[in-house]
Amino acid sequence: MNFRTAIAPLPALERNRNLFLSLINESTTLSHLAQAHAQIVVNGYKNDISTVTRLTHKLCDLKAINYARDLFLSVPKPDLFLFNVVIKGYSNNNSPRSSISLFTHLKKNTDLRPDNFTYFFAISASSGFPDEKVATLLHSQAIVDGFGLDLFIGSALVDLYLKFSKVEFAKKVFDEMPERDTVLWNTMISGLVKICCFEDSVLVFKDMVADAEIQLDSTSLAAVLPAAGELQQLRLGMGIQSLATKLGLHSHVHILTGLISFYSKCGDTETASLLFDQIDRPDLVSYNAMISGYTCNNETDSSLRLFKELLAFGERANSSTIVGLIPVFFPFGHLDLTLCIHCFCVKSGVVSNPAISTALTTVYSRLNEIELARQVFDESTEKSLASWNAMISGYTQNGLTDAAILLFQNMQTFKVQPNPVTVTSILSACAQLGALSLGNWVHDLVKREGFHSNIYVMTALIDMYAKCGSIVEARRIFDSMQEKNVVTWNSMICGYGLHGHGKEALDLFTKMLQFGVSPSGVTFLSVLYACSHAGLVTEGDRIFHSMVHDHGFEPLPEHYACMVDIFGRAGKLEKALEFIKRMPVEPGPAIWGALLGACMIHKETRLAHLASKRLFELDPENVGYYVLLSNIFSVDKNYPQAASVRQVVRRRSLAKTPGCTLIEVGGLPHVFTSGDRSHPQTKAIYAKLEMLMGKMREAGFQAETVTALHDVEDEEKELMVKVHSEKLAIAFGLISTEPGSEIRIIKNLRVCPDCHTATKFISKISGRDIVVRDANRFHHFKDGICSCGDYW
DNA sequence: TGAGTCAAAA
Incomplete structure (x- = not known):
């Protein structure tokens, strides 16, 4: 009992009001609240605004939004305070539209003026809309009404804009605040982390510390x-850990849990488990962090042990536990166990949880079970943005680029806004497919949505432009980036390699080292690859040695294969063989494959037999080697042998991937296969091709017949190769684009020697630049010369 | 006199 009540009892009205207020506060169920409501009405307090407001608020907290609405409507003249409570109530009960309608009603139909609370609640509600349009509208109204600099509103806006991945908008709000409190800084940091802008979030954190x-x-x-x-x-x-100690926060459970996850991601489960033991009473979240930490580091026994311990404590596992546990099985390709977990999730009903279905989608796609992944995705009733992203990236990583793009378009018809993760996946699909016009469209989206400070997005853009042939645009983006990581550098170097720009790749590599960026295995692979495509043998040799001796890298099979490629392409086949013999590890299929490819270019049959013999032993399923070998026999005019190799292919029913070529005209893709006559403009295409062949022969063109797989007469062979898909695509490009404009085509296999020579002639005859992307690299044809130096 | 933002696992 406090002093005031002791000496002077409250007036009756106030005393009763306090009684009702505490009655409401102590209610934990709806029926308690209904009883309190009855008491209030009986005692004539139903129009006491503060009591009714408290009751309405409590009803909203207990999710009785319709009850709360009826109560609100029964008040003859609700004040601003009560409006605010109901606006927030709708927002917290999944009714953002009702929340905003009430806000509009308040502005239009009452003489009340919204205050900072009103704006705060309305802006929070606008996070429930598919995009940021409502939020920006409210934002501008808040500024007009003089609440633009309110710290609560500022934090809400930063939070909201980041949720919609509008990093630039959020930064603008943040920067323009005259004062920044801890919460505003925290909102910025955590919001950036949630949308995977990790570099940005670290920079903001450092500013905050400073x-x-x-x-x-x-x-x-x-x-x-x-x-x-x-x-x-x-x-x-x-x-961060020592900062926590300095601030006396080192035993804070959120921080310990965060540190467990951190150390696990760095591969140090030992430290993580020490921290886990430091937690007095670990809760479910801490358990989940540790379980998933063990899982990610393949310590599956520990994962399962901790999972059992959790259940033994009587704690119920939740969806995150399962999410952290599912990947236990996929490093081993244990599809059956994943199916088992899936069944468990279905039986216990948690499969409808978006986190679970997303995890299952991810696991299935990593097991290359893309149909199962899609099934889970289709059956999940509540699709989160993460579900869409998991399915799209599943398609992309399995090379099903068409499906990825289709799903991306589908997602937009569902009004789900893409975030940087979506954009990164879809750009990778564009890169694989060479879909430049979609890539351009996504680039516009990146600008529009303000994703251009996201390092992943920008790196994916570099990769996309490089792989779609626009190496200059790729470099422009690279140069515009303030923050770069090793992947950014790798993408650019790799891009130069693809285009045969060996010198640029080497220059960039040197620059990278000068900038103090530590190269990764991929960096060396990209540099070596660039050397290979530009015929830079000495440089490649030097880089390889530097990799081993200066940087202490253990070469992987692909590094060795790249070296064999460098020697082999340059015609130094004996040197390549010597290199293979001196390798400290057993040469695998990649290495022999590289040697065989080089033998093919240089028509070296003796070594080809050696390499292919090894390959058949190591990798009997791969058709490519059979094709190469058969071609080599054809070069020697040893047709019976060539035929017998092809028979092996047929007997084992190994199918050769059919060659096809894609060209984009007017933003639409046109795909041609060899001898294709399905295109609506077939007649004109073949006529153009006839005309070109005539002019080419006049200019001295002779068909190269080496890669034609059949031992038929030369003239007949010429007929067969001249309708290769790339020639059809080029002919179509010539008749359907502006004279003088560049022609870009994409071939799924390596371009054959005949088409290569033919394209050189065509570029000269037609005065066109022709860019060809094949399975390995880019060829820029100009005025009868190819950038690869006939060397691919 | 009844109302408010950010945090750990996935």
């Missing part, structure tokens, strides 16, 4: 820890 005015709290540290883990920045994570 700001002496601002106090860091456990939220700040917990927010940035996932970024440190994703970026595998061990020093940063340890820095």
Whole structure:
């Protein structure tokens, strides 16, 4: 009993009001609340605005939104306070539209003026809309009404814009705030982390640490820890840990859990489990972090042990536990066990949880069970953005680029807004497919949505432009990026390699080292690859040695294969063989394949037999080797042998991938196969081809027949190769694009020597630049010369 | 006199 009530009892009205208020506060169920409501009505308090407001609020908390609405409507003249409570109530009960309608009603039909609370609640509600349009509208109204600089509203806006991946908008709000409190900083950091802008979030965190005015709290540290883990920045994570100790937050359960996840992502489960033991009473989230930590590091026994321990404590596992546990099985390709977990999820009803269905989709696509992945995706009733992203990237990683793009378009008809993760996947699909016009469209989307500070997105754009033939545009983006990581550098170097620009690739590699960026295995592969395609033998040799001796890298089979390729393409076949013999590891199919490819270019039959013999032993399923070998016999005019190799292929019913070529005209893709007559303009295409062949022969063109697989007469062979898909695509390009414009085509296999020579002639005759992307690299044909130097 | 933002696993 407090002093005031002791000496002077409250007036009756106030005393009763307090009674009702505490009655409402203590209610934990709807029926308690209904009883309290009855008491209020009986005692004539049904028009007491503060009591009714408290009751309405509590009803909203208990999810009785319709009850709350009826109560609100029964009040003859609700004040701003009550409006605010109901606007928030709708927002918290999955009714953002009702929330915003009420806000509009308040502005239009009452003489009340919204205050900072009203705007705060309405802006929070606008996160339930498919895009940020409602939010920007409210934002501008808030500014007009003088609440633009309110810290709560500022934080809500930053949170919201980041949820819609509008990084630039969020930054603008953040920068324009006259004062920034801890919460505003935290909102910025955690929002960036949630949309995978890890680099950005770390930069903001560092700014926050540098700001002496601002106090860091456990939220700040917990927010940035996932970024440190994703970026595998061990020093940063340890820095955060010591900061936590300095601030006395080291036993805070959120921070310990974050650190467990961090160390697990860095591969250090030992430290993670030490931290786990430091938690007094680990909760479900901590268990899940540790379980998934063990799982990611393939310590499956520990995962399962901890899972059992969790159940033994009587804790119920939730969807995240399963999500963390499912991948236990896929490093071993244990499809049956994944199916088992799937069944368990179906039986216990958690399969409708979007996190679970997303995890299952991911696991199935990593097991290359793309149909099962799609089935789970289709059956999930509640699709989150993550579900869409998992399915799209599943398609992309399995090379099903058409399906990925189709699903991406489908997602947009469902009004699901793509985020940077979606964009990164879809750009990878464009890169694989060479779909430049879709790539351009996605680039516009990146600009529109403000994703251009996302390092993953920008790196994917570089890759896309490089693989779609626009190496200059790729470099422009590369140069425009302030923050680059090793993948960014790799993509650019690899792009130069694809285009045969060996010198540029080497220059960039040198620059990368000067910038202090540590090269990865992929970096060396890209540089070696570039050397190979540009015939830079000495440089390649030097880089390989530097990789082993200066950088301490253990070469992988693909590095060895690349070296064999460098020697082999340059015609130094004996040197290549010598290199293979000196390798400290047993040469695998990639290495012999590289040698065989080189033998093919240089028509070296003796070594080809050796290489192919090894290949048949190591990789009997791969058709490519049979084709190469058969071609080599054909070169020697040893047709019976060539035929017998082809028979092996037929007997084992190994199918050769049919060659096809894609060309985009007017933003539409046209695909041609060899001898194709299905195109609506077939007649004109073949006529153009006839005309070209005539002019080419006049200019001295002779058909190269080496790769024609059949031992028929030369003249007949000429007829067969001249309708290769690339020739059809080029002919179509010539008749359907502006004179003088560049022609770009994409071939799924390596371009054959005949088409290569023919394209050189065509580029000269037609005065067109022709860019050909084949399975290995780019060829830029100009004025009768190819950028590859006939060397591919 | 009844209302408010950010945080750990997936």
